[in-house]
Amino acid sequence: MLDPTFVDKLVERLRPEAVLVSPHHVLVYECDGSTAFRQTPDAAVLPATTEDVAAAIRTCVEHDVPFVGRGAGTGLSGGATPAEGGVVISLAGMNQLLELDLDNRLARCQTGIVNLQISKKVAEHGLYFAPDPSSQSACTLGGNIAENSGGPHCFKYGATTAHVVGLTVVLPTGEVVELGGPQDGVGYDLVGLFVGSEGTFGIATEALVRLMPKPESVKTLLAAFRSMVAACEAVSDIVATGIVPAALEMLDRPTIEVVEAGVVAAGYPTDAEAVLLIELDGAHHGMERMEREIRNACEARGAVSFTVARNEEEQARLWLGRKAAFGAMGRLSTDLYVQDGVVPRSRLPEVLEKVGEIAARYRIKVANVFHAGDGNLHPCIPYDGRDEEERHRVLEAGREILELCVAVGGSISGEHGIGREKSSYMDLLFSEHDLNLMRALREVWNPAGLCNPNKIFPTSHGCGEAMSLPSVAAVPGAWI
Amino acid sequence: MDLTTDGVARLLDEVGARPPTKTTPRIDGMTPALVLEPEDADGCARALALCHEEEMALIPVGGATRLGIGNLPARLDAYLDLRLLSGVEDHIPGDLTAALGAGTTLDAVQEALGREGQFLPLDAPDPSRATIGGILASGEPGMRRRPGGRPRDVLVGFEAVLADGTPVKAGGRVVKNVAGYELMKLVVGSLGTLAVLTRVFVRLRALPEKVLTLCCSARSARDASESWRRLRDLPLAPEATALLNPKASAALGTNEWSLLLRYEGLSEEIEGAATDVSERVKVEPASDSIWHDVRDFPTHGESDLCLRGQVAPARAFDLAHAWQDGGALMGLPDAGLVYSHTESLDALADRRDQAGRLSGTVVLEKVPSTMKRELDVFGDPPRGFSLMKRIKEKLDPRGVLSPGRFVGRI
Numbered sequence: 067m068l069d070p071t072f073v074d075k076l077v078e079r080l081r082p083e084a085v086l087v088s089p090h091h092v093l094v095y096e097c098d099g100s101t102a103f104r105q106t107p108d109a110a111v112l113p114a115t116t117e118d119v120a121a122a123i124r125t126c127v128e129h130d131v132p133f134v135g136r137g138a139g140t141g142l143s144g145g146a147t148p149a150e151g152g153v154v155i156s157l158a159g160m161n162q163l164l165e166l167d168l169d170n171r172l173a174r175c176q177t178g179i180v181n182l183q184i185s186k187k188v189a190e191h192g193l194y195f196a197p198d199p200s201s202q203s204a205c206t207l208g209g210n211i212a213e214n215s216g217g218p219h220c221f222k223y224g225a226t227t228a229h230v231v232g233l234t235v236v237l238p239t240g241e242v243v244e245l246g247g248p249q250d251g252v253g254y255d256l257v258g259l260f261v262g263s264e265g266t267f268g269i270a271t272e273a274l275v276r277l278m279p280k281p282e283s284v285k286t287l288l289a290a291f292r293s294m295v296a297a298c299e300a301v302s303d304i305v306a307t308g309i310v311p312a313a314l315e316m317l318d319r320p321t322i323e324v325v326e327a328g329v330v331a332a333g334y335p336t337d338a339e340a341v342l343l344i345e346l347d348g349a350h351h352g353m354e355r356m357e358r359e360i361r362n363a364c365e366a367r368g369a370v371s372f373t374v375a376r377n378e379e380e381q382a383r384l385w386l387g388r389k390a391a392f393g394a395m396g397r398l399s400t401d402l403y404v405q406d407g408v409v410p411r412s413r414l415p416e417v418l419e420k421v422g423e424i425a426a427r428y429r430i431k432v433a434n435v436f437h438a439g440d441g442n443l444h445p446c447i448p449y450d451g452r453d454e455e456e457r458h459r460v461l462e463a464g465r466e467i468l469e470l471c472v473a474v475g476g477s478i479s480g481e482h483g484i485g486r487e488k489s490s491y492m493d494l495l496f497s498e499h500d501l502n503l504m505r506a507l508r509e510v511w512n513p514a515g516l517c518n519p520n521k522i523f524p525t526s527h528g529c530g531e532a533m534s535l536p537s538v539a540a541v542p543g544a545w546i
Numbered sequence: 547m548d549l550t551t552d553g554v555a556r557l558l559d560e561v562g563a564r565p566p567t568k569t570t571p572r573i574d575g576m577t578p579a580l581v582l583e584p585e586d587a588d589g590c591a592r593a594l595a596l597c598h599e600e601e602m603a604l605i606p607v608g609g610a611t612r613l614g615i616g617n618l619p620a621r622l623d624a625y626l627d628l629r630l631l632s633g634v635e636d637h638i639p640g641d642l643t644a645a646l647g648a649g650t651t652l653d654a655v656q657e658a659l660g661r662e663g664q665f666l667p668l669d670a671p672d673p674s675r676a677t678i679g680g681i682l683a684s685g686e687p688g689m690r691r692r693p694g695g696r697p698r699d700v701l702v703g704f705e706a707v708l709a710d711g712t713p714v715k716a717g718g719r720v721v722k723n724v725a726g727y728e729l730m731k732l733v734v735g736s737l738g739t740l741a742v743l744t745r746v747f748v749r750l751r752a753l754p755e756k757v758l759t760l761c762c763s764a765r766s767a768r769d770a771s772e773s774w775r776r777l778r779d780l781p782l783a784p785e786a787t788a789l790l791n792p793k794a795s796a797a798l799g800t801n802e803w804s805l806l807l808r809y810e811g812l813s814e815e816i817e818g819a820a821t822d823v824s825e826r827v828k829v830e831p832a833s834d835s836i837w838h839d840v841r842d843f844p845t846h847g848e849s850d851l852c853l854r855g856q857v858a859p860a861r862a863f864d865l866a867h868a869w870q871d872g873g874a875l876m877g878l879p880d881a882g883l884v885y886s887h888t889e890s891l892d893a894l895a896d897r898r899d900q901a902g903r904l905s906g907t908v909v910l911e912k913v914p915s916t917m918k919r920e921l922d923v924f925g926d927p928p929r930g931f932s933l934m935k936r937i938k939e940k941l942d943p944r945g946v947l948s949p950g951r952f953v954g955r956i
């Protein structure tokens with residue numbers, strides 16, 4: 067229960083309509099996209115300005131109340147759940163593009179702006195914002211910054227961190243700092259450190275982001291393979307040619323089947339064991355040659371078909387299957403568990419084979435649809451959350467998959483973050499020394515520990531909590 | 547430091563420390579009492595732990611090519627020479643990644659990778675001596691500026707030793723990874739004040755099929771800026787762009803300003819780009835070796851003073867214009883950087899003003915040690931300085947790692 071004077075103070079410092087306390091108003095903030103972690107906040111605050119955010123945080127600090135920033139709540143690791151109750155600070159209303167600097171190709175935005183809106187607003191200038199998480203029609207810039215989100219095209223252009231040069235941050239003490247800017251700075255790269263800190267270093271209210279010119283041409287290709295191993299080997303071969311596709315995505319047979327059985331079949335060959343969806347972008351001059359090289363690489367690995375989209379409509383159709391996969395899987399079962407491991411690209415063949423073995427051993431289905439170019443796996447496991455025994459098997463299988471990723475030199479998260487979901491897995495990857503170093507940094511930024519507590523780091527909490535299995539809620543228009 | 551104390555005796559004994567020799571490099575005229583040369587990461591951790599116990603101030607040293615950058619060391623007791631931590635390990639061409647000993651020279655790295663048709667997209671002066679650890683720690687900006695192509699983006703993971711000798715790691719060897727904080731960004735450019743890198747994991751690129759250098763002559767920095775703008779929306783962006791003033795253009799046999807463009811890619815792309823460019827501005831092909839001069843520019847030069855101005859990219863030409871009277875000048879417009887050599891120490895205040903008017907900052911890359919006593923070579927403390935200070939105090943409470951050298955004399 068919140069101290070009434072705390073709420074009064076919030077109302078006084080913000081506005082009555084910016085402070086929500088009634089249970090049915092705050093319920094929507096109880097979880098993010100991974101619905102297994104639920105905790106209703108005591109209050110939610112809807113700031114309109116950086117000063118509002120600072121006032122809210124100062125009030126929390128004065129009353130020792132935990133708080134967490136929230137964008138669109140599409141996160142997949144429980145990052146925006148108020149793990150210890152307290153206040154959710156929703157940035158969704160701070161959604162303006164404030165300033166466009168065409169000369170330097172930079173935009174200053176409030177962080178509640180939806181990712182895709184940035185590109186839409188600058189499209190008339192031939193520019194776009196490159197980070198493209200599949201949830202980009204819903205997720206916010208602030209969420210992207212906190213998670214260092216990727217997307218299909220970050221294979222070529224880098225994840226969010228490569229596109230953020232400046233930040234306005236309200237520190238967990240309530241102090242407002244400006245970090246970075248349009249030019250190189252001196253001192254430690256605090257912008258780089260903040261990006262990917264999962265909302266534990268404070269709340270970013272504004273960001274200065276880089277815009278890129280739209281490519282002159284885009285080509286979309288689809289290569290089908292008789293074996294998953296062959297498709298994976300083709301990935302390494304393509305990467306080694308030196309041609310950097312804008313996107314390099316893979317779907318396995320179970321995924322293709324689900325997609326093709328859906329309402330909007332994309333026309334993927336159903337007898338294939340795997341398809342590679344490859345997008346090339348860049349100058350028109352190099353396109354034909356790139357296409358030829360990619361085709362050769364795929365055919366050398368025994369591709370059974372190779373389709374080139376002839377126009378935008380066909381391009382969209384080839385992407386359709388990839389984009390519809392997640393939604394189609396959602397229809398398979400009541401719940402869906404999406405993993406997010408990373409492995410070195412050259413280890414993809416053996417890893418996928420072993421993932422298959424793990425699935426068989428635990429009697430679960432796994433469908434793989436993922437960012438193959440950077441080795442970022444998304445094994446999707448449909449299950450029935452009401453079946454306690456099945457849930458347990460899924461959880462165990464998930465852990466084994468992550469252990470496998472780590473064993474081959476990979477990581478436990480490529481883009482969804484650690485948050486609540488994977489905090490108990492951090493010690494698979496990091497020693498106590500490594501974790502203490504990260505804790506030390508969190509203490510510098512977040513000395514009272516009130517800002518997004520109980521995330522990232524393993525806690526001594528009973529294992530019942532850590533054992534809960536995240537299930538992904540469908541976000542309209544989004545894919546994975 | 548007194549070479550007879552117990553602590554020093556322990557160091558001499560236990561971690562094979564030795565006194566400096568005639569060839570030991572100096573930092574601002576100083577040499578330390580001891581030089582430590584660990585053979586591996588464990589040795590490095592032991593050395594650091596001992597120094598920490600003795601509260602000895604220590605500066606990590608690689609190829610000693612850039613010891614001149616930074617403020618005057620507040621204290622200096624020992625060098626930690628990292629050159630024995632060298633080697634290219636686990637280069638996996640299909641992954642475009644490699645693990646490198648922090649003491650490996652850039653040339654050695656490129657040579658090993660080149661055998662497999664790949665390279666590390668970092669450029670630093672004196673690559674035959676400069677080590678990977680040193681290049682990353684000094685935050686050498688380099689000339690490549692495509693998104694995801696800055697030096698900070700090359701490092702995907704590392705192993706290091708903290709001030710008290712604790713071994714730590716961060717990131718990993720895969721190219722996409724969000725597990726844990728982005729400590730890679732923190733160590734790049736930290737000038738050896740937070741940790742000593744022992745091994746780094748890096749992202750590589752395939753050697754381009756073709757490289758083309760074009761040179762566009764201009765009468766002034768402003769003229770060059772016109773050309774740069776005209777070329778900006780061409781479909782193939784140059785891998786690097788450099789602006790040279792007439793004094794720096796001598797190697798090109800011209801006494802005008804030069805805007806250099808470096809294209810890398812498939813031969814079809816490059817031929818197409820050459821046609822596109824020549825339709826918009828007048829260009830001549832130039833030798834690719836000019837990029838060595840661009841790379842080495844900050845350290846090669848007879849001058850006493852070398853400044854690095856940092857402004858928003860489109861303002862680089864204005865800064866070059868403002869700074870044109872003086873010695874050789876080189877700008878990297880895509881990065882918003884302008885380097886200027888000058889003999890006149892009096893020019894400094896003016897130049898800082900001029901950069902300030904363009905909302906930029908100035909770093910003194912080379913300046914006589916005597917001047918360093920009065921000046922902070924990084925200028926006024928930057929935005930977020932109090933956080934920086936707290937990070938330093940948290941990770942190195944005794945202030946033993948490169949004390950005094952970094953921004954605000956951290």
Ligand SMILES: Cc1cc2nc3c(=O)[nH]c(=O)nc-3n(C[C@H](O)[C@H](O)[C@H](O)COP(=O)(O)OP(=O)(O)OC[C@H]3O[C@@H](n4cnc5c(N)ncnc54)[C@H](O)[C@@H]3O)c2cc1C
Pocket residue numbers: 098099134135136137138139140141142144145146157177178198199200201204205206207208209210211212213214215216217218264265266268269270271392481482518538539540541544545546
């Ligand atoms: C269908 C679907 C597909 C997805 N596809 C991808 C994908 O391709 N790539 C990818 O990387 N992710 C993907 N995601 C995950 C998710 O969309 C991203 O992590 C996204 O960046 C989260 O943004 P958000 O606005 O929803 O953040 P939220 O979920 O609201 O918050 C995420 C975290 O960010 C913090 N936060 C939010 N705003 C701020 C701020 N202003 N300052 C500081 N911290 C803040 C929160 O505290 C929380 O810790 C997908 C999710 C779904 C549901």
